[in-house]
Amino acid sequence: MPTYKAINLIKRPTGPSSPELFEIVEKEVPNIKSGEFLIKQNHMSLDPAMFGWMSPDTESYIPPVELGTVMRSSGVGEVIESQHPDFAVGDKVNGMFGWTEMLVSDGTGVNKLDKSLSDEMILSVFAxxxxxxxxxxxxxxxxxxxxxxxxxxxxxxxxxxxxxxxxxxxxxxxxxxxxxxxxxxxxxxxxxxxxxxxxxxxxxxxxxxxxxxxxxxxxxxxxxxxxxxxxxxxxxxxxxxxxxxxxxxxxxxxxxxxxxxxxxxxxxxxxxxxxxxxFHETPQLxxxxxxxVMAGKIKYRSHTLEGLESAIEGLNLFFTGGNKGKLIVKL
Amino acid sequence: MPTYKAINLIKRPTGPSSPELFEIVEKEVPNIKSGEFLIKQNHMSLDPAMFGWMSPDTESYIPPVELGTVMRSSGVGEVIESQHPDFAVGDKVNGMFGWTEMLVSDGTGVNKLDKSLSDEMILSVFAxxxxxxxxxxxxxxxxxxxxxxxxxxxxxxxxxxxxxxxxxxxxxxxxxxxxxxxxxxxxxxxxxxxxxxxxxxxxxxxxxxxxxxxxxxxxxxxxxxxxxxxxxxxxxxxxxxxxxxxxxxxxxxxxxxxxxxxxxxxxxxxxxxxxxxxFHETPQLxxxxxxxVMAGKIKYRSHTLEGLESAIEGLNLFFTGGNKGKLIVKL
Missing domain, CATH: 3.40.50.720 (NAD(P)-binding Rossmann-like Domain)
Known part of the structure; x- marks a missing residue:
């Protein structure tokens, strides 16, 4: 069976990000059911807010990531199998996909995107x-x-x-x-x-x-x-x-x-x-x-790390300021 | 000639209020001109904001009191002479009258009040x-x-x-x-x-x-x-x-x-x-x-000091919390 990798949060941080906080798991690519589709994630975003998501519940704006589950993140991917009427193979999509190379979705919280936009531009500007x-x-x-x-x-x-x-x-x-x-x-x-x-x-x-x-x-x-x-x-x-x-x-x-x-x-x-x-104001925003953006007023630069595991140490670039531009992990 | 007393600010405070910050002056009651009226102040208000008004300019919301001029305060008084068409002898008025027993006004910033309201209620609730x-x-x-x-x-x-x-x-x-x-x-x-x-x-x-x-x-x-x-x-x-x-x-x-x-x-x-x-929203407020107030939902109590000079030490009650209710000086 083909497999893919994902990273679960298993411990809450008390300092910078480190490998002990996470476990890297290998999973079998699942079979999708009717109304579902399979996404292959190509780029995922690293954001400072992630430290809040990993921390114990402090009545933050969204609940913390549960221990033992996939670390939360937003990303851009491609539909590679579909039994969903609104999502076709080849569609470019984004959403809160998490630290995983693949995921099954029923479409909740997933947006279809114009294929002419680069993943970097989506994650750096439009997300x-x-x-x-x-x-x-x-x-x-x-x-x-x-x-x-x-x-x-x-x-x-x-x-x-x-x-x-x-x-x-x-x-x-x-x-x-x-x-x-x-x-x-x-x-x-x-x-x-x-x-x-x-x-x-x-x-x-x-x-x-x-x-x-x-x-x-x-x-x-x-x-x-x-x-x-x-x-x-x-x-x-x-x-x-x-x-x-x-x-x-x-x-x-x-x-x-x-x-x-x-x-x-x-x-x-x-x-x-x-x-x-x-988030409900996204269309107006x-x-x-x-x-x-169209008028060329918004420049951006992205700082791309390679491979799922690079996310773990990558997060610490927010503290050192070592990143130059939007931090993105290429899968 | 009849006289009245007033208190000028002559020094900026670096700590609590004290007599060295002020001078008590005795002035002749002036003759009023056409378009003016003479107010005898009966009660004046002491407020914590006064420390801001006495301090050197810190880009505060209103400019500091100029040294050598009457200390700023709000008060309630009575018109005792008038050559102004809108203000008659006996009218009850309030405004930023300052630390003075009397003052001449051309009506700017002076409001006429219902005589049935006590001075204490005006200064404690409606001001x-x-x-x-x-x-x-x-x-x-x-x-x-x-x-x-x-x-x-x-x-x-x-x-x-x-x-x-x-x-x-x-x-x-x-x-x-x-x-x-x-x-x-x-x-x-x-x-x-x-x-x-x-x-x-x-x-x-x-x-x-x-x-x-x-x-x-x-x-x-x-x-x-x-x-x-x-x-x-x-x-x-x-x-x-x-x-x-x-x-x-x-x-x-x-x-x-x-x-x-x-x-x-x-x-x-x-x-x-x-x-x-x-202040421009006063009518709506x-x-x-x-x-x-009409429904009896707003109780108040005032703490009345006697005589113009009592204002000087009276201000320090805000720091000690020694006042019980709205601080008012009865003239």
Whole structure:
């Protein structure tokens, strides 16, 4: 019998990702029944949110992955067998496929995609990153031409799209990233007005210099010391979108946040948000995002790892900042 | 010539209020011109926001009081001379009159009031406290029947109204205050479902016991250690209204706030707000508030000090929590 590989989560992390948290299993390719189809996954996405999904239940936005089951992830694949009326062999599909080379589906939560789009573009722009950027920026950030936005994790999959959308809308866009190479990409390739390397720059001085008119919108993907500095430079009626706190995803008590004193003085709105609450808005979000992509305003780069098992260590690139662009595993 | 007294701010505070910050001046009662009227102030309001008004400009919501000018405050008075077509001798009026026994006005920012309302009720319910409570609770708190709200500074002028409005709307209402007497007032007189004495109770254990279903709305008037405990018990999609941080109004660097990690996990909305941004909504806010007052749902108590000079030390009651009810100075 032909077989395929999958990876189950078997232990909850207390630190970075490591092989002891997972088991690699080999399964027989099942026979499909009427109303089902078989997907061969070609690319799967690695996202910072996965650390939340692996952690014990903290009343998070979606329940944690059950121990002993396939690790959760989104991916793009191809239908290779079908007894389902709406899915034909050769269809390109995406969904929350998990860390597996193959899966059987009844169509629930699976979308058919235009075959002309590359898997990389789908996972980097039209899936979680683009939806998250679009929802967070427009619904909560309420950007206005001429305003200043600061984005952390700016070279990451979400942050890079947020910054480009804001730039296209006429904002002054300052990105925060973790290497000179990433900062250069932001300013030279994506057209950001400035970039701060939080690992080497005098972040306070740089921030002050790059935001002479203060900050109106803050898109937070990382946490870390930049947070308080930005908070203290927010203008009256500023909007802060809290989308990620990668600096605090694992390990003990998270670092405290800024005093709320300035939240009063500046009448700030701080909005925590996660995309799964808004998946039902996907059609409208794509309608908003697509014209920017069509107009060539949204560049992306993906960082592709090879083979299912590469996902395990690959996740740690979010902590080291070692990834350049959207992390994708090629199967 | 007849005279009256006023108090000017002459120095910015770096700690509690004290006589060196002010000068008491005696002025001649001026002659009014056409289009003006003379107000004799009878009661003036002391509010925690005054510390913000006295402080150096921190891009606060209204500019600081200029040194050498009358200290800012709201009050209720009576027109005693008039050459203004809309204001007659004997009219009851309120406005931002400042720390003065008399003032000349051209009517700007002055409202005429129903003479049947006591000055205490005006300053305790229908002025800043009631407007602030109504705006904050309904526009940002979005309370729903059956939800749980926690209010800090609950025995204060704003907090007590917030709690009573929420109670009237069918929420579970927990107040945080600084004495047994205040806590008893909240539960026995105002009908709160529970009260926590932050000075003596095991606040963590009490909070957990009194909010078995978590917390949906947090109305923050004080800051202090309760903040993080409440933050960590917020339910998904909870709303936090940051209205006051009296614990941090003076003295060095304010204490840090809670990590934003839970803002993401619970998709919280944290809204800093101050009433001056919303003064133009006063008619609608009074329309919302008045029926609750008419129905006897809003009790208040005022704590009256005697004489203009009593304002100086009186302000410090906000730090000690020594006031029982709305602080008012009778002139």
């Amino acid at each position: 979680l990153p683009g939806l998250t950027a679009t929802k967070g920026l427009y619904s909560f950030g309420k950007p206005k031409e001429g305003e200043t936005i600061v984005v952390t994790g700016a070279a990451g999959s979400v942050g890079s799209i947020v910054g480009q959308l804001a730039k296209a809308d006429g904002l002054r866009v300052i990105g925060v990233a973790g290497s000179e190479e990433k900062c250069a990409w932001l300013t030279d390739e994506l057209g950001f007005d400035g970039a701060i390397n939080y690992k080497s720059d005098d972040i306070s001085a740089q921030l002050n210099e790059l935001t002479p008119n203060g900050i109106d919108v803050y898109f937070e993907n990382t946490g870390g010391p930049i947070q308080k500095l930005v908070f203290d430079r927010m203008n009256a009626h500023g909007r802060l979108i809290v989308c990620g706190m990668i600096a605090d995803y694992v390990g003990g008590e998270p670092a405290p946040g800024p005093s709320w004193m300035n939240a009063i003085r500046k009448r700030l709105t701080i909005q925590g948000f996660t995309m799964p609450d808004h 794509l309608e908003k995002l697509t014209p920017y | 800043l406290p009631g407007l602030t409570a109504t705006k904050g609770l309904y526009s940002f708190g979005k309370p729903k029947e059956g939800e749980t709200i926690v209010v800090t500074g609950a025995a204060g002028s704003v907090g007590s109204i917030v709690g009573q409005l929420a109670k009237a709307d069918g929420l579970r209402v927990i107040g945080v205050a600084g004495s047994e007497e205040k806590c008893a007032w909240l539960t026995d007189e105002l009908g709160f479902d529970g009260a926590i004495n932050y000075k003596s109770d095991d606040i963590s254990a009490q909070l957990n016991e009194l909010t078995p279903n978590g917390i949906d709305v947090y109305f923050e008037n004080t800051g202090g250690p309760i903040q993080k405990l409440v933050f960590d018990r917020m339910n998904a999609h909870g709303r936090l209204i940051v209205c006051g941080m009296i614990a941090d109004y003076v003295g060095g660097e304010p204490a840090p706030g809670p990590s934003w990690m839970n803002a993401i996990r619970k998709r919280l909305t944290i809204q800093g707000f101050t009433m001056p941004d919303h 009074l329309e919302k508030l008045t029926p609750y």
